[in-house]
Amino acid sequence: MRICDLPHPDPGVPDVRTGGRFLVWLCRKQRGGHAKALFWGLVHMAAMASFPLPVGLAVQAAVDGHGARLVLAGGLLAVLGGLVAVGDIMLHRAAVTNWIVTVARMQQLLARKTSELGGAMTRRVAAGEIVAVSTGDLEHIGWFVETLSRFGAALVASVGVCLALVVYQPQLGLVVALGTPLLALAVLPLLPPATRRADAQREKAGRATELASDTVAGLRVLRGIGGEDLFLGRYRSASQEVRRAAVRSARMWSLISAVQVALPGLLLIAVVWHGVGLALDGRITVGELVTIYGAVSFLLYPLRHFEEMTMSWSFSRPAAERTARVLALSRPAGGRLTDPEPPSGDLHDPVSGLTARAGRLTAVVCGDPDAAGRLAERLGGHPPHQDPDPESTGAAPATPAATGPDSGEAESPRPLSVVLGGTPLDDVPRGTARTAVLVQDKDPVLLSGTLGELLDVPASGRVTNEAALDAAQCGDVLAALAQASADDSGDPMHTHITERGRSLSGGQRQRLALARSLVADPEVLVLDEPTSAVDAHTEARVADGLREIRAGRTTVLLTSSPLLLDRADHVVFLQEGKVAGEAPHRELLHTHPEYRAVVAREPDPAPATPHTTDRTVIEETA
Template identity: 35%
Template sequence: MLRAAVGEQRRGVAVGALLGSGHQVGEALVPVLIGVVIDRAVAGTDAGALARWLVVLAVVYAALALSFRFGAWSGERAAVRADHDLRVALVRRVLEPGGGAEEGRLPGALANITTEDARRVGAVNMALMLGISALTGILVCSVALLRTSVPLGLVVLLGTPVLLWLGHLLSKPLESRSEAEQERAAHASAVAADLVSGLRVLKGIGGESAALDRYRATSRDSLRATLRATRAQAFQNGMVLALTGCLIAAVALLGGRLAAQGTISLGQLVAAVGLTLFLLGPLELLASVNAEMAQGRASANRVAEVLATPYAVRAGGATLPRPVRGAVRLRGLRHGGLDGVDLDVEPGELMGVVATDPAHAAALLRCLGRHTDPEEGDVELDGVPLRELDPGELRTAVLVAEHDADLFEGTVRGNVAGAADGTDGASGGPGAGGASGRPGVEIDAAMEAAGVTQDLGALPHGERTAVTERGRSLSGGQRQRVALARALAADRPVLVVHDPTTAVDAVTEARIATGIRHVRKGRTTVLVTTSPALLAVTDRVVLLDDGGRVADTAPHADLVRRHETYRAAVLA
């Protein structure tokens, strides 16, 4: 992961490292030039030489300042670009039609990985650029000290690798604690997002205190992990700084003894002391680079886990027939409690499905939308098994509208219109008409059928009323009707709707049932529900019993007369 993040930005890192190295070389040359000025101009009282060397010194200062500015710009740009590319890759993986990345992870955890962990991996580019620059500065300083005095140069050349090795060992605890810190922070974010999304329910059942206690405990765990990581970083920085101070003290002590013995001149002593003080900068920089690399490695592991998550379903090599007729067939379907379900849905049929166990309904929806493949048996669309299709292509023909579908920030009409033109991703595919090749349902007709039009008078700005994130500004019934209108406007050849009217009154529900039948005429529609108003307008109803099998298939009125189980599920 780190190699890929750096490799894609290698040009920016190389330019930044080159300019950064120029800055470090200039910084190392400053004390050397001051020593030359003392020996050749000040000691000899040569005003002309002094002026010339001061000009050289000014040029070096200007060069190192410009090198730092543009080198830092190039390195930071590479870091930000790598961060951005990684965020895009993570979002693309999460939104991949094959799914799987979200399994076992709350949305808050994925958001933390996509933001903070991606940023830390991207920052490795800047750290690498700074590390190369620091090493270049140390090398130039060592060469300058060797030319001044071989013992001084050897102390630096031999001491620096030891210092780097010790710094690497000291970064190991930081790496493990940084990974734990990010995991706890991601979990805290996930719990917070979970609690906010269910705030209304918590208030309704009086669970605020329990939720607060849960978040407080999670937040404290995150705080403890952060403090442990911070202590590890502080310990590493302190130890590296102390070791760096010992190396600098050794160089200064040796240089002072050599000057006292007359082995080096006054200017050389000043240069040696200046170079020794200069060493403090690149050595501290290497310590911070070690810390950045440790955090980057920990974050890279977390990012790699998401990107390497196996797909829930794989794309097959088959393609959809054009146009899609909408014939759906289930053969020997076994999954999540469903036990050998055999079912044929004719093209253009409006079918109801009543499951006495909600888990069976959920399993059926997952198989029809190909969010998972059945354990046994097959689901076919126009004779083509779904497992042989690309899930993205399949969803241009089959739309499974979940009961708890979320709305998007925007307006009421914008949420419905987005499904018709494919602009908000709500429909899972391209524009109106889908794969059927037929003209799409008009937005106004979809809103009328779903009961949204009748509800616009109660909204402050009608269809232009603002919708906040996930539709929280609307009531439960309003959200359901807008979500249903969006599904109808998508106009897929096959539409599967799960309990679309649980939050509306009986009169509105009956009107919506009629609207669905009118708008979906000639298109295959499956209503997975226990609503008698919706089931009454279907062509026939399939009853799934507690064993996950098809108990009976008949029109709604016939099933009401002859099945006690059906009456209990639908009329109770």
């Protein structure tokens, strides 16, 4: 594939069972590019390896005073020089094309995986690891793919030169043929410690990147509490650890480079010393000695490719493992049903026992915020702790013969799926499931762009932008954006919003994200703490607007706010991930002490687990 043909029409289904299998899959997808690079690499290497022959011929012709042979040697040198230049140019083009095409394929795979998982991706993989995979790891894998064809050409050329030397001058040829493999393998004992140091460096760099991204995302909060210096000190310490790890890694690779230079130099000295003795004895001519010296000198060039190959392999192997782990994350992409119409009806979660009635506003109270996040993930069709499915990993699906009762191995149970209107979300195509159920995370992301672009989302058309903004109480946000409009028109829809909405307060970001979700107008809308950063007066108006605009639609609120709970049609209380009570808000307050303790921040009269006790202390302290 050529660079001008990117992006790939279909990046394919990768084999992500292991990092090694993933690398093999990438190389197989780039077979044509590797064959082209290998061909031009052989042209380049063969021409360079042939240079000593006309050089030796020219030296011997000068010694013998043979003009015709000297002209012939000059012509051969000119032809070989042209082949070296053409082969080097085309090899570089083919190898870099392999690099770019492979990286583009992985970028498309990661983009597809991000689209598939949505907000659940950052719950399963740390943000720092995602950043490391999408930047440095892709470059390391691309480097390995680019180096592979050049290494293959260098290996073939080295074997060919050694065999030619054995035929041309058996005594010196055997010394070279035996010494070259030993030189190539001499660095193998140094590779494990070098790899460990490189892994430690990448791990520390990932932690520093995650710390930096978290600090930038929470910069407004840090400034408010005066914590900038604290986090700056933490990042400075983390960056110094990365620097020290990088220096330790560079020292080991410098040692490997020194070995790759010193040992071939010793071989060259030994060959020349022995060859001079043979020439003085008259057993070989001066031209033959020059030819052998040139051939041995050429072998130093492929050995540098061997060193580069070992470095790229040591860097790409852990990078491929991390990339494979990210690409192995999956949710059911759509199974047995092909009905394009999204299902409708009651929403039921079999794990917790929660049922949200169709067309009603259901509020869910969880004593544990993490449990609320897991519930929101399940309601969006992302079963937690799910093994990668065979289709996404490239693995063959298990057959009854392999997992049946006669095999002695129990088939792994299928994760419980949320059911909408009697239809499991796992059984409908992913796009259809997302049309039916929309989940707004606790910390929604606002992409950079104008307000009009932010609200330009796939929607039913029933809710206008103005109605959604009004229901989300975004009047003050619109006024602020109107003053900052880029075209002086005063139209807030044309105002640019910075990345992640960092120019807005937390409450303003929440309300704009809520308006975006309301514009989409899905059959089922799941909101995880949509007003946690909003003041009480605005929160009450948001609750009334939400109830009005979502009339007749199924809405699930994960919250502990009394203002939102009081306006819900039905309230469900979860304890330890299971339904512990359900009734209207005021009734639960009077009949359920544990519910009242969570909502009213009262001490729990029941014996508390250590986790609950820690949470109560934190809330009371706050």
